[in-house]
Amino acid sequence: MKLLNKISLYYILNTAILFMLGLFAIYFSVDWIISERSDGQLRDTSKEITLKLERGIKAEYPPLIEIKELVNENHFKSVFKDTTIFLEAEKENEAYRQYTIYKKVNDRNYKITVRTSLIEKEDLFSAILIILIIILALLLLILSLINRYTARKIFKPFYNNLKHLGMFSLHKNDSMILEDSNIDEFNELKYALAELSEKALKEYRSLKEFSEDLSHELQTPVAVIKAKAELLLQKEFTDAEISSNLQSIINNADRLDKLNRSLILLTKLETTDFFPTQKILLGRRIERIIDNYTDAINSKEIVIRTNLESMYEVEFNENLLDIALSNLISNSIKHNIPRGEIFIELKDSIFMIKNSGKEPKQNLLNYFKRFTYEEKSQNSLGLGLAIVKKICNMYEIGITYQFIDGSHTLVLNFNKTKD
Amino acid sequence: MKLILIEDEKDLASTIASYLKEEEYLIDKAHSYSEANEKINLYEYDCALVDLMLPDGNGIDLVKRLKERNQQCGIIIISAKEAIEDKINGLNLGADDYITKPFHLAELNARIKSVIRRKHFDGGNIVQLNELKIDIDKREVLINESAIEFTRREFDLLLFFISNKERVLNKEAIVEHVWGDNSSAFDSYDFVYTHIKNLRKKLKDSGAKDYLKSVYGIGYKFTLK
Incomplete structure (x- = not known):
């Protein structure tokens, strides 16, 4: 996996988790604010309705305001409640927040219920979810654009240098041509690579030079041994042991000579870049x-x-x-x-x-x-x-x-x- | 014949010199560039053996100097390097031959003779030995003035033997001279025997004396004695 993709993947995973947490945080806080606000409103409305009742106006407006006269005096506590009411017009259940109080106005017992239409929790949740998903998608889009740009611009010297490194060969005997980058890490890598290849080439060259020199240095002593032995050959020793030893010296010097020549040839093949054709x-x-x-x-x-x-x-x-x-x-x-x-x-x-x-x-x-x-x-x-x-x-x-x-x-x- | 041997390896120089002594050459040895330069300026030589790698200079310059002093001087370069550039460079500057270390003394001897023959005998390049007469350029052998057919290998063998007469030649030197690089294809050098047998027979059948002697366990010798 490419570095950029790996980083992006981690980034996206973490962002997604954060967004999930955000989703719940936003949902609960919005929900809380809304119900606080509607509860306050319901309390105010109930007070107003009570005031109107005192003045003898029964301001009913179902299902938002319902006033019921009770026979007996009740001392139930005022209560907030979430409820759903079937609306004929809409033919569906709608969510309402209701506030019910029991009041004695002008010696009559009333149960006053005020309601306010609630935003449905699912609607709120999905609205937040959709917004967050859109933001996440935009983020991904931007991220992939940035990645593509960085891959093309910032990572280009890195990939090019990587290609050069792959093609680098000691035999070819030329150092790597590396590109500069404005990213510190890549530049450090470049310098390290350049130094490494220089060093390797230098070592390789000196090793080759050494084997070449060695082979050439060997030629002279071998030449002396061969020449001396051949000179002795002229003595025509009658002792068979001496002449067979002498012959053996010559044979082995010959072998050494041939071996050396072959090695010189092999070294030459390795070190020479071009032979005329x-x-x-x-x-x-x-x-x-x-x-x-x-x-x-x-x-x-x-x-x-x-x-x-x-x-x-x-x-x-x-x-x-x-x-x-x-x-x-x-x-x-x-x-x-x-x-x-x-x-x-x-x-x-x-x-x-x-x-x-x-x-x-x-x-x-x-x-x-x-x-x-x-x-x-x-x-x-x-x-x-x-x-x-x-x-x-x-x-x-x-x-x-x-x-x-x-x-x-x-x-x-x-x-x-x-x- | 006056020779100069320019070789910094004293051991090798003295060995070459003592091998060549029997050819009745006057041999001057020089072990350094400056010594060689001095001798070249003082004397005239018929042939020079020049090692290219000298401690205090490049032998190539000595080749140039030798040529300037005496056009007739035959020059053989001795080099430890089998570098083609050196070879071409040396031959272009007027060297007549190029031999790589290590070499067989018999090979060097044959090359010196060939160079001297080319340089000092005007007209035909001919070797005469008693009843044998060899025209090298025409690759012809005359025995008692009548031409005898020899194969390429036999001709090369005969000439190599004559160039190294009175010397013991081991099979390796013979094979390397006549068969050159191809010698590596042979398992043994026993086949040399067959060729020499044929050569001997031809010489004898054509009325030449039997000059070739085998030296037990080593090789052969061409002797007039």
Whole structure:
């Protein structure tokens, strides 16, 4: 529920209760005032009637004034009473306030009743109720108008800032553009948000810089280790232990080097906003990359089939496209079984690569994460698909990975509007 | 041939220098921008290896200076950064090649030779070794003056071996040079053996001597001895 609506709801509930109390208060006080007033009037009238009787005038005017001569002397007390009388003319009962006195005038006993027409209690009550309901309705109308106005004017910067906050991403590397407001709370929120996003960006940048620097700093010692080991290799040790240790040093330095390069690439993908793009015929590109891998495919006696549409063009960064396609194709060879199969297809914007292979031991989605591999091997860094995924995300390319009928199937949709 | 090696990491510089020593180059080492600048002003070099990130200056400026001093000087940039902008910038300023750290010494050696060949032998870019004659630009191999067909990989292998003759080459360096980035698709480097076997057979069948020797557990060596 929106804040404004919540506040309004509370406001309306409380107002309604107050109005209810008001309704009763007004009703009872008006009722009291009216009966006080009419009672006073009735008393005055009765006095006047008595005076007239003394002068011998019997001023009767039923049903408002009734004078009855009594046989016996009564000493009843004067009494006020509410009553209803059926009126012939109106054919309905009307409410009256009556005052009855017993007087002895000129030695005759009289019962004098004076009446005055009363406002009916229901009428009074409903009149007050209607007035209050109208006021309440007007209040609601005004409140909703105010709400709409405030939502549009006062809350606008708040909602806009909220939208910016939702769209804020550390990857995009730009700070939030926030709107000023003339409401103190919103302004305080704005400053807090601006400061928070600045801080987060700064931390993020320094973290990225650190990992970038670290990777580059690592290159030199790795280079020294590799070079020294290769220099030692020239000695042609006859001791098999020494040469196998040396080979192991070189292999691991190589692995470290490759790992580092992949991490540099991943960091670069995360920190770079824009890579220059060009129009590329996707089918040709795929053919060329497959061609590069001929030796690897042959050495494993893999059968490769392709069905590539040659005219489909993409707008892409050349290097990144090569990296993504190479990773996918190289994976399909590396994780294949000897004498296995690869099928590569490009139909419109859909690129599919399917290869035979062992059943995956993990949830397929895990392979898109860093450092996920079936088994540790010299040639698997566990970064290949993470890099592909990152590149796909950058260009808004949908990527799916399935294992169907003994085949690993990866599908990329190069058309972002479809899917 | 006079080389200058501009590299602030002394350990790496001395390792490179001792690897290259056998090529009978005269090697000057410089460990800082100012030292390199001084040497460039004093001497003329046939080839320069320049690290871009130096503690007291940018190697790019040294590339410019080297070019101004001697158009014939072959320049190879050594960089820890695989930044394409640096690469393009360096090559635009007159550098001949660009190699990223870490690299195989054999790879560096082959690149130096290639740069020197391009710069200092006018006319054909040709390597001659006994009965072998390789025209690099035409990608042609002549054995005893008759042309022999080699596949692209075999040609690359042969040239890499000749550039690193009398050196032990491990499989990693060979695969990386010949197959480049595609090497990651291989489970093992055993297939190298098949290619080298074919190369050896072709050389032998065409009347060349058997120069290729395998070094147990490590790789191969091209030797005239």
